[in-house]
């Protein structure tokens with residue numbers, strides 16, 4: 001790198017071993033970011049990082065465990081540099097009626113989707129504030145905006161992510177750090193396969209409910225994240241954007 005070239009910004013993407021996270025990692029790398037692809041499934045994260053065109057690493061992490069997150073962030077900083085862009089994408093879901101779900105499932109869903117987002121955000125925030133630059137992007141869900149039957153506690157965890165993002169956006173607004181949320185609708189990944197495995201009829205009804213009459217793809221979602229991560233979005237914070245073919249117009 002010559003002196004006139006600027007160092008690429010470093011993006012940490014959680015859940016990057018999965019469908020939407022993998023696409024986000026790829027699109028951010030194509031936009032010039034160095035990418036830390038982080039996932040509970042370390043092998044999947046490493047495989048994603050290997051295919052990227054910028055300096056990138058795959059990191060194993062459990063976002064619901066503070067010690068695991070601290071170790072992962074330390075590794076990213078040592079190997080790529082401080083985290084400029086955080087994409088809180090890792091998440092879990094279990095599709096079933098609320099009355100059939102157990103407390104164990106509620107706790108897991110809230111621990112990963114909501115508290116995991118809080119833990120990873122806290123781990124990178126001080127550095128962003130010190131450097132006067134940060135982009136935090138949550139991947140919530142339309143379920144968190146309008147509710148989704150069969151995903152009741154999941155919807156609550158995603159609504160919590162949205163509200164957490166708005167409140168944090170206000171606290172750090174003068175520090176050069178923005179916090180925005182992207183809400184995918186039904187998107188073709190392993191997570192959504194639960195629905196088609198449960199009932200093809202339900203899956204088809206979901207598709208027909210989308211004004212554009214198709215299920216989204218990870219490549220539909222990733223460009224919105226690249227936008228919020230970029231210089232052009234510097235004056236946008238605390239916002240929630242649905243990427244769902246018009247399913248949710250809130």
Ligand SMILES: NC(=O)c1ccc[n+]([C@@H]2O[C@H](COP(=O)([O-])OP(=O)(O)OC[C@H]3O[C@@H](n4cnc5c(N)ncnc54)[C@H](O)[C@@H]3O)[C@@H](O)[C@H]2O)c1
Pocket residue numbers: 014015016017018019020021038039040041044061062063064089090091092093112116139140141142183184185186187188189190191192
């Ligand atoms: N697919 C959809 O229809 C849809 C719709 C709305 C929102 N979302 C959200 O998009 C995000 C990505 O989901 P996806 O559809 O790509 O699913 P996915 O299952 O393909 O990917 C999720 C990834 O998160 C990882 N993960 C799970 N728990 C983790 C933990 N504790 N620590 C670190 N990594 C962990 C998994 O290993 C997996 O690789 C999720 O937050 C999900 O809630 C998905």
